[in-house]
Amino acid sequence: MPEFPADVPRAALPGQERFVAPLDQTPLAETGSFDDSRPPENQWKEAWKRLRRNWIFWVSVALLAVVAVVVLLPQWFTDLDPTYAQLSRSLEGPSEGHPAGFDRQGYDVFARTIYGARASVLVGVLCTIVVTVPGVVLGAMAGFYGGWLDAVISRVADVFFAIPLLLGALVGLAIINNLWPDRGYWGSILTVVFALAAFGWPQVLRIARGAVLEVKNLEFVDAARAIGKTRRANLWGHVVPNSLAPVIVLATVSLGVYIVAEATLSFLGLGLPPSIVSWGNDISAAQNQVRSGQRLGVMFWPASALALTSLGFILLGDAVSDALDPKSRNRE
Amino acid sequence: MNPTPLLEIEDLRVAFRQGKQDVEAVRGVNLTVYPGQTVAIVGESGSGKSTTAHAVIDLLPGTGRVTGGSIRFDGREIAGQGKKVVRALRGSQIGLVPQDPMSNLNPLVKVGRQIAEVLVANDVAKGKDVDRRVVELLEEAGLPNAEQRAKQYPHEFSGGMRQRALIAMGLAARPRLLIADEPTSALDVTVQKQILDHLDVLTDDLGVAVLLITHDLGLAAERADHLVVMYKGQVVESGPALEILQNPQHPYSKRLISSAPSLASQRLLAQQRAEVREQAQEAAEELAEEVAHTDAEFGGGGDYVVEAEHLTKVFTLPGTAPWRKEDFVAVDDVSFRLRRGTTTAIVGESGSGKSTVARMVLDLLKPTSGTVRFDGVDISTLRSKQQQLALRRQMQPVFQNPYASLDPQYSIYRAIEEPLATHKIGSKAEREARIRELLDKVSLPWSVSRRFPNELSGGQRQRVAIARALALQPEVVILDEAVSALDVLVQAQILSLLAELQSELGLSYLFITHDLAVVRQIADDVLVMEKGRVVEQASVEEVYGSPQQEYTRRLLDAIPGGSIELSR
Numbered sequence A: 001m002p003e004f005p006a007d008v009p010r011a012a013l014p015g016q017e018r019f020v021a022p023l024d025q026t027p028l029a030e031t032g033s034f035d036d037s038r039p040p041e042n043q044w045k046e047a048w049k050r051l052r053r054n055w056i057f058w059v060s061v062a063l064l065a066v067v068a069v070v071v072l073l074p075q076w077f078t079d080l081d082p083t084y085a086q087l088s089r090s091l092e093g094p095s096e097g098h099p100a101g102f103d104r105q106g107y108d109v110f111a112r113t114i115y116g117a118r119a120s121v122l123v124g125v126l127c128t129i130v131v132t133v134p135g136v137v138l139g140a141m142a143g144f145y146g147g148w149l150d151a152v153i154s155r156v157a158d159v160f161f162a163i164p165l166l167l168g169a170l171v172g173l174a175i176i177n178n179l180w181p182d183r184g185y186w187g188s189i190l191t192v193v194f195a196l197a198a199f200g201w202p203q204v205l206r207i208a209r210g211a212v213l214e215v216k217n218l219e220f221v222d223a224a225r226a227i228g229k230t231r232r233a234n235l236w237g238h239v240v241p242n243s244l245a246p247v248i249v250l251a252t253v254s255l256g257v258y259i260v261a262e263a264t265l266s267f268l269g270l271g272l273p274p275s276i277v278s279w280g281n282d283i284s285a286a287q288n289q290v291r292s293g294q295r296l297g298v299m300f301w302p303a304s305a306l307a308l309t310s311l312g313f314i315l316l317g318d319a320v321s322d323a324l325d326p327k328s329r330n331r332e
Numbered sequence B: 001m002n003p004t005p006l007l008e009i010e011d012l013r014v015a016f017r018q019g020k021q022d023v024e025a026v027r028g029v030n031l032t033v034y035p036g037q038t039v040a041i042v043g044e045s046g047s048g049k050s051t052t053a054h055a056v057i058d059l060l061p062g063t064g065r066v067t068g069g070s071i072r073f074d075g076r077e078i079a080g081q082g083k084k085v086v087r088a089l090r091g092s093q094i095g096l097v098p099q100d101p102m103s104n105l106n107p108l109v110k111v112g113r114q115i116a117e118v119l120v121a122n123d124v125a126k127g128k129d130v131d132r133r134v135v136e137l138l139e140e141a142g143l144p145n146a147e148q149r150a151k152q153y154p155h156e157f158s159g160g161m162r163q164r165a166l167i168a169m170g171l172a173a174r175p176r177l178l179i180a181d182e183p184t185s186a187l188d189v190t191v192q193k194q195i196l197d198h199l200d201v202l203t204d205d206l207g208v209a210v211l212l213i214t215h216d217l218g219l220a221a222e223r224a225d226h227l228v229v230m231y232k233g234q235v236v237e238s239g240p241a242l243e244i245l246q247n248p249q250h251p252y253s254k255r256l257i258s259s260a261p262s263l264a265s266q267r268l269l270a271q272q273r274a275e276v277r278e279q280a281q282e283a284a285e286e287l288a289e290e291v292a293h294t295d296a297e298f299g300g301g302g303d304y305v306v307e308a309e310h311l312t313k314v315f316t317l318p319g320t321a322p323w324r325k326e327d328f329v330a331v332d333d334v335s336f337r338l339r340r341g342t343t344t345a346i347v348g349e350s351g352s353g354k355s356t357v358a359r360m361v362l363d364l365l366k367p368t369s370g371t372v373r374f375d376g377v378d379i380s381t382l383r384s385k386q387q388q389l390a391l392r393r394q395m396q397p398v399f400q401n402p403y404a405s406l407d408p409q410y411s412i413y414r415a416i417e418e419p420l421a422t423h424k425i426g427s428k429a430e431r432e433a434r435i436r437e438l439l440d441k442v443s444l445p446w447s448v449s450r451r452f453p454n455e456l457s458g459g460q461r462q463r464v465a466i467a468r469a470l471a472l473q474p475e476v477v478i479l480d481e482a483v484s485a486l487d488v489l490v491q492a493q494i495l496s497l498l499a500e501l502q503s504e505l506g507l508s509y510l511f512i513t514h515d516l517a518v519v520r521q522i523a524d525d526v527l528v529m530e531k532g533r534v535v536e537q538a539s540v541e542e543v544y545g546s547p548q549q550e551y552t553r554r555l556l557d558a559i560p561g562g563s564i565e566l567s568r
Helices: A043-052 A055-072 A109-145 A147-162 A165-179 A184-215 A219-227 A231-267 A279-291 A297-324 B049-056 B083-089 B111-121 B128-140 B159-171 B189-206 B217-223 B241-246 B251-259 B266-294 B354-361 B385-394 B412-422 B428-441 B446-450 B458-470 B488-505 B516-522 B540-545 B550-557
Strands: B007-018 B021-033 B038-042 B065-073 B094-097 B177-181 B209-214 B226-231 B234-240 B304-318 B325-339 B343-347 B369-374 B395-398 B476-480 B508-513 B525-530 B533-539
Touching: A043 A297, A055 A109, A055 A297, A109 A147, A109 A184, A109 A231, A109 A279, A109 A297, A147 A184, A165 A184, A165 A231, A184 A231, A219 A231, A219 B395, A219 B412, A231 A279, A231 A297, A279 A297, B007 B049, B021 B038, B021 B049, B021 B065, B021 B226, B021 B234, B038 B049, B038 B217, B049 B065, B049 B177, B049 B209, B094 B159, B111 B128, B111 B159, B128 B159, B159 B177, B159 B189, B189 B209, B189 B217, B189 B550, B209 B217, B217 B241, B226 B241, B226 B251, B234 B241, B234 B251, B251 B488, B266 B488, B266 B516, B266 B540, B304 B354, B304 B508, B325 B343, B325 B354, B325 B369, B325 B508, B325 B525, B325 B533, B343 B354, B343 B516, B354 B476, B354 B508, B385 B395, B395 B458, B412 B428, B412 B446, B412 B458, B428 B446, B428 B458, B458 B476, B458 B488, B488 B516, B508 B516, B516 B540, B525 B540, B525 B550, B533 B540, B533 B550, B540 B550
Parallel strands: B038 B209, B038 B226, B094 B177, B177 B209, B343 B508, B343 B525, B395 B476, B476 B508
Antiparallel strands: B007 B021, B007 B065, B226 B234, B304 B325, B304 B369, B525 B533
């Protein structure tokens, strides 16, 4: 190992002479100066900027925009009545004015697919709302106050969490269908919503509770307490708003999940009654034709509509999750 | 004849790709390291010091790449020569001690195995030799019981021990150059000193050259022969360490040296401090009279605004079984008094219980026993909402982490308005006027008020936190490591701002810190804590001049660059 020579003055070593950069090449900024040219941005705005840059977001927006128009204004797409049966045209193929042909009962398949969107999306949206609100409120309280309140809420949630969503909803709906067979349009929709929500809220609760546990230990919560804010004001003013990001991600993804769950229940004959036009019912009715190979189109239309709608919501959930939590983004 | 340089960096340029643009992080850096020499790169965060070092071993993070210049190791060009060339050098010729000892060891693999991997990968040892060598290396790095330690997992090691293990790893293959990237900035000062001393001895013995990267000028000057000061990706000044320290030429180096707390002149500081204290005490008396007038609760404290007596806090931790609990005494019989208009510093290493004391004084945490009196009133007797709010008005905190102490959802305006709104002070127009005044006090432009915390730098956020704490015109401000997370220059600014505010508003500070160097600039009385107990309690002059306790002396010794004389 070469020794550092003691006799050579250190400053004289080539490459280590005293060097001072000319000031005009290294201008000094004022310490703590800040850039005032950009408009102010909070984190939601930043998230929106990231969302806007994402292709997946725009694909999901395109899909969901179509779905929204179909739900709100089905008459724009077809003049036919989805509940008008022409038995004489049972299982007839596509023809002029009937692009998807007819099913076994002689209903127009295209019209039924269009009108079926409403029930599916309604169940999905209502379910998400009914699940998220109590999930966040209870989860936030459990996480923030802790102690026995947390123990009680969490254990009750665990009981519901232990029962599989579809199984629980199936049993619940079987009982309700027996007791009140005829509940009308809204009655039927709301029963399905609550049957699913009863077993869906613990998931939101767990996520919200976890987020609150993390946020409540941050220093700004202590700082707010030191100002004299009450614990309750702290919870709703500081902790919950900062815990919402993961809940929003979960909610967007679960929109798609609940739409599929409703279709599954209806397919099994326990969801919406046959009097309500819905994709699940139509898929269920079409299975015989598929099995006997009579006409695949009857199944194809409602099934694709269901797949594309839930895909739209799940893609949206994906994009939202990337935008709200850029650290977890999986990049090349 | 001159020796041949070991590492020569010439006109190095490194850029990171951001979207479709290249952002240059290192612009034309020149640097030479001779065999056996210690060279330090000093700069604040974002100056490009780490990037330069990582470019040498081709470990640039993310999209970074070398865009120009040359890096020669032992006369051979290694920049842009493909992965193979550099990989052959890594470990065997150039070792690395990374910054964060917590995240740089694999938690699932025994420490000994991780060092063995280095030995095997570099063909230094084979078969049975490996284990023997691992133990030798750990011993060499200063770990007692090396044989047993090698069989332990990283979580069984303290921070200092992990850093020793990483040093052992960096030196395992006997490299000729060791790159130490902020090797001790995550550690307590006393541990930092031990580790750096040991590293010095080791590298001297082995004749290893060290490229030390640090933000601490005092530390760099103490350890290095040659100093390179970087600022915004450029070298602004370089040369022999002492020469730069005593005679800085570039305005940035001048600024750095005058801001470094460990290097500042003692006499000058004592004078400045005395002036501040005099004014502050005067203003504080006026303030106390005013408070006694408006708040019926307070006004009996005399000279002391906060008095803590026999404070003890015991935390109950889960034991070996759910029905067994263990007691952990975080704070053990701590008493002190805070004189009006002065600063009392509580100094200690991590785990000494200093922050727990602060939280008890703030009434955010109930003491297990003991009392805190504010202005003569035991705060545990203030239980009505009215009384509580009255106490809150008089005592406000500023916390350590400028990134976590402001709610990211609140604009700066709302953040400063919050205390006013909570206490229902003033109309909307009056509040706005008050916020203007407060921002002005902490030297922030009014335009900041529309911004959100994520748009501000650490120093700016800390200013906002101070403005917010001052909104209620408190008598006491509790500064819990309020300047510890900031770069030196920003730290100096905030400290002088705090002193200014103290003399102007008559504030009394309780200043919690692990950094004794800072204490001299701001404090009048010092409380040194170790493991929950007060080990020394005296005025600043006494603590610095004639520390009574071994522990205090150790803390003082550990201040990097504390012993360097500046010719000023």
